[in-house]
Amino acid sequence: MINFAYDRSNPCVVCQTPDRVTLHNVTSNKRINLLPYVFLGQAGYRENGDFQQQKTKGTIGLSGLFDLSSNTTLELTLNPDFSQIEADVSQIDANNTFALFFPEKRPYFNEGNDIINSNQEAVYTRSINNPIASTKLIHQGKNQRLYWLTAYDENAPYLIAGENQSYSGEGNEAWANILSYQRTFEGGSHLGFLSTNRFFHGGGHGQLMGINSRVRIADQYSLNVEWNFSSVEEPIQNWIESNDIQGKKTVALDGESKNGDGLFVSLDRTTKHWNTFFLLRSV
Numbered sequence: 001m002i003n004f005a006y007d008r009s010n011p012c013v014v015c016q017t018p019d020r021v022t023l024h025n026v027t028s029n030k031r032i033n034l035l036p037y038v039f040l041g042q043a044g045y046r047e048n049g050d051f052q053q054q055k056t057k058g059t060i061g062l063s064g065l066f067d068l069s070s071n072t073t074l075e076l077t078l079n080p081d082f083s084q085i086e087a088d089v090s091q092i093d094a095n096n097t098f099a100l101f102f103p104e105k106r107p108y109f110n111e112g113n114d115i116i117n118s119n120q121e122a123v124y125t126r127s128i129n130n131p132i133a134s135t136k137l138i139h140q141g142k143n144q145r146l147y148w149l150t151a152y153d154e155n156a157p158y159l160i161a162g163e164n165q166s167y168s169g170e171g172n173e174a175w176a177n178i179l180s181y182q183r184t185f186e187g188g189s190h191l192g193f194l195s196t197n198r199f200f201h202g203g204g205h206g207q208l209m210g211i212n213s214r215v216r217i218a219d220q221y222s223l224n225v226e227w228n229f230s231s232v233e234e235p236i237q238n239w240i241e242s243n244d245i246q247g248k249k250t251v252a253l254d255g256e257s258k259n260g261d262g263l264f265v266s267l268d269r270t271t272k273h274w275n276t277f278f279l280l281r282s283v
Contacts, residue, residue: 004016004017004018004019007219007272008271008272009219009220009270009271009272010219010220011219011220011222011270012187012188012216012219015186015187028070030066030067030068030069031065031066031067031073032064032065032066032067033064033065033066034062034063034064035062035063035064036060036061036062036063037060037061037062037063037081038058038059038060039058039059039060039081040056040057040058041056041057041058042054042055042056042057059079059081060079061077061078061079061080061081062076062077062078062079063075063076063077063078063080063108064076064077071139071140071141072137072138072139073137073138073139074135074136074137075108075111075135075136075137075138076133076134076135076136077108077131077133077134077135078132078133079132079133080108080131080134082106098165098166099159099166099168101124101126102126104125104126106125108134108136109125109126109128109149111136111138112136112138112147113125115138115140115145115146115147115180115182116147116178116180116194118194118210118212118226118228119212119224119226119264119266120226120228120262120264120283122194122196122208122210122228123178123180123194123196125149125178127156127157127159127176127198128151128153128156128176129153129154129155129156129157130153130154130155131151131152131153131154132152132153132154133151133152134149134150134151134152135149135150135151136148136149136150137149142184143183143184143185144181144182144183144184145180145181145182145184146180146181146182147178147179147180147181148177148178148179148180149176149177149178149179150175150176150177150178151175151176151177152173152174152175152176153173153174153175153176154173155170155171155172155173156171156172156173156174156176156198156200157169157170157171158170158171158239158240158253160240160246160251162244162246162251163246167240167242167244167251168240169239169240169241170239171200171235171237171239172200172201172202172237173200173201174198174199174200174201175198175199176196176197176198177195177196177197177198178195178196179193179194179195179196180192180193180194180195181193187216188214188216188222189213189214189215189216190213190214191211191212191213192211192212192213193209193210193211193212194208194209194210194211194212194228195207195208195209195210196208200235202235202237203233203235203236203255204233204234204235204236204237204253204255205232205233206230206231206232206233207230207231207232208228208229208230208231209228209229210226210227210228210229211225211226211227212224212225212226212227213225213226220269220270220271221267221268221269222267222268222270223265223266223267223268224264224265224266224267224268225264225265226263226264226265227261227262227263227264228261228262229259229260229261230259230260230261231257231258231259232257232258232259233255233256233257234253234254234255234256234257234258235253235255236253236254236255237253238253239253240252240253260283261283262281262282262283263280263281263282263283264280264281264282265278265279265280266278266279266280
């Protein structure tokens with residue numbers, strides 16, 4: 001419910017608010033949270049009528065959160081335990097030639113995800129599968145937003161996209177980084193930069209760099225532009241066993257280099273009675 005009149009042809013309702021509330025002498029305590037965990041488990045199986053117990057296995061880990069300021073937060077995790085996360089919704093993979101994608105439900109990776117959202121789905125944090133250690137820095141100020149995540153993954157998946165199908169396999173250890181910066185302006189406009197990279201132990205890497213912007217034009221129009229460029233150098237590994245050919249490149253991981261880019265442009269017009277948009281995608 002609102003208590004002021006607003007122009008329905010202007011999609012920015014907050015921009016039309018006639019009143020401002022200013023809070024003075026507000027103090028906040030900086031958070032310092034440390035959450036260690038210890039896990040012990042034992043499994044067994046029955047063979048030929050006898051029940052055999054395996055050795056007890058245990059693991060320890062630590063998660064932490066630190067407020068560096070009222071706008072900046074640093075998180076870290078060492079050997080995280082994601083076993084208590086809600087299970088993924090079942091997906092049918094029969095007759096599906098493309099890899100399945102699942103929404104991110106791990107709280108550590110969900111915090112700040114709005115800063116790295118992409119119209120081209122350039123960031124998929126679920127590809128950081130089993131991190132040994134990770135740190136994340138988030139800054140959300142009045143005029144700028146920053147997201148920086150780095151992780152050392154123990155079992156990084158490897159995915160190759162094709163025109164009619166995709167190919168996936170389980171890789172080895174890898175460093176992963178995600179960096180996003182946005183300069184924000186009044187009315188919901190912003191200008192941003194995105195960079196991701198992953199370096200595999202033993203060779204091979206993938207890089208992505210891009211720019212994105214949202215510009216409010218008058219009250220009814222908004223322009224969204226996003227451009228990303230990717231560069232891949234394959235490792236020489238047997239993670240994917242296939243003799244298929246994609247253009248002039250092989251699917252097998254034999255050290256080839258591949259480049260590509262994608263462009264997304266949308267122009268939206270919102271009025272009281274009509275919503276109109278122009279959309280362009282190029283990959």
